[in-house]
Amino acid sequence: MIAVLVLLILRAGAVSTNTSVTFANPNPCALKGSSVVFRCSYNYTYRENVIQTTWYKGQLIDGIWKRVELSHLPTYQNRSEYLGDRQHDCSLAIHDVQDNDTGYYYFRFDTERVGWRSRNSVHLSVTALSARVYPDVVKAGENVTLDCRTSCLLHSTVWYKDGRPLAKPVEFRAQAKDSGNYSCGVKGPTVTLSDPVALDVQYLPLNTSVEVSIPGILTEGSSVNLTCSSDANPAADNYTWYQRTASPSSLLQVGSGRVLSLPSVEASHAGFYLCRASNTVGEDNSTEVLLTFDKTDVDRFILLVGIGIKVFFLLVISLVIIWAWRTRRCNSAVDEEENSHNYDYISPALMDEKNMVTQKEMSV
Template sequence: MVMSIMLAPPPLIFLLMIHRVYSADDEWGVNYSSSYICALKGSTVIINCTYKYPTGYKIMNVFWTNTNETAKDKEHPDLFNDSEYSQRIEYLGDKHHDCTMRLTDVRQTDSHKYYFRFITDQPKWVGKHGVTLDITDLQVESSGERVTERHSVTLTCKSRCSLPDRSTFIWFKNTQSLSERTDRNNQLILQSVRRNDSGNYSCAVQGHNLTSPHQYLNVIYAPDKPVISIKPSGEIMEGDSVTLTCSSKSNPPVQIYSWFKENKTVASGQTYIISKIRSDHSGEYKCKSINELGKRYSAMNLNVLYPPKKVTASISGSGEIKEGDSVNLTCSSESNPPVQIYSWFKVNETSSVGSGQTYSITNINSSHSGWFYCEAQNEVGSQRSTAVSVNVKGNMMIFHSFIGVLILGAVVFIMMLIIW
């Protein structure tokens, strides 16, 4: 059968204008405008029909039923008395020849075959063949339930009914109307989709109080640049326990997290824990996040603070130190942050004798002889070096000069005695 459906503003009415199907009896009969009606859920359906009977009979009752002509009389329920229909069905015909019926707010449960029945003062008649009413919903179909970011996707609003070409479709995302996407065809085309296009999409036909079930559109994308966080978040001291966490937005979620230090893999997983961190843990760390669509890297510097260590004191030059020489004592150490204060001490003396990484003694004399050490200090702590010996040879030189003078004096004295 050929069918035409016309949509109109509320009240919503389906008019069925199809060639008639006649009953076999020329004297008695019911003519239905169509044998099949497809209607959207929630709309109003009008079934046009006429009936005839021989002259001389009186119409006693007319009604619509959903059981066929082969059923017994008691099995032909009057839909006007049925609680499921009584508030929605309306007889628009008469008791002569017009049997048109209107059914409003049609439901899925209304999908039946319907028959018109009339009763005269003698026989009863049910229209043969009847009218099949098919109630359909709207459905959204997608060209892909998963679409990659920056690709395009087409959503189609469909039903089993053939809707008129002039129908206007309205689209919704997460129940919010996409008014800017209202169109006069049943397709919603999203070009170069973005991740925020993900959501539940549904459609409606303008003039109908019906919205389709939603269809979820899933926009997938490669990981964003990872974000690395550190706990504790403040200064990291040698010996602390440190947790590095890598997070990256992606759809589907990140499948693999990897950690690198100086391009060498040090761990896998979203979290990297370093217990009792050492100074050699300082440096650049990279996190790599991977899903099926791609990978991204992010880097950060880990700065481990520690007090001075390996503090040593050294003396410039390797020869003997003589009175009048200049001597430099140098202090060296490792620390983070760098040493801020160097102090010099002489063993058995309570106060410092100098400051700075280099302690210079000019015009040295025997009083400078002794053991010296340095102390290096930064904001984290301090440490002392082992002591080094400063041995000034000035005392032996004076002794040798004194002996030489005595010998010379003795020689002169002896020569004078001989002359005399």
């Protein structure tokens, strides 16, 4: 009888000495929504067979700390997965980790002779990623910093913009195209993303352009609208219209507002137009557009102008010729009167005879 008791004591000592449960990481930290694996191994007395393995979660029930089987907790249905075997691997995976998964976990295995539960536990911490962009409102050309925060020590942080991987360092100089929603995540079999945060990059108007309501050649008296468009953040709130005058560098302001309306175009409206769009950041000029008229109207206008010019010059020339002719005629008459020396010659005898006849006529 004594020999039997000694043998049992020796066997119990062997069990207590050789039986153990070891956790590779007793304090794992997981991201909310991700999967976590508890790496676990166990040993037992040689030549024994394991007939059952069970994972528990510690819970405080009515003021008493109890170990509850995961299979008895509805929230773990279809989320807990035993990865081990009945040899030496007791690893466990929990998928789609939630905040209430935080806590202590225990493992137990049973052999044909004895049940053994771990003295130590695995304590799971659940955290969420917090993305930060600062400053979150910048002007193009200013610096931006991306910051991903969590209570766990995580590596290989990756960034996404509008749901797409971002090939950009965490510090960069903002451009207009960088506006959007940013999220951070951690590399792994699956990527769990933080809630998105917005970056607003403000910039002056870009790609300013003018659209003409009636493209092509215009006819005099028709109505035409010129519409100004631009890409800007904030949106352009001021539009000014200019017409280029004869001087290449001279611009004449002809209107304001996004639309320049010409209800009845005239020949004077022909020429180059441009729009200047501006917001609180800056301003930008559009490319110039040319308003031209129907060639028939232009030719008619040119013809009338040409005829008018010709008539004017003919009239002037005629007046000059008449004036010159009259001036010359007057000068010729004066010269002829002053320079004339042609007198009739009368002999003395004839002069006496003429006088005698005159006296006889008088006496009669």
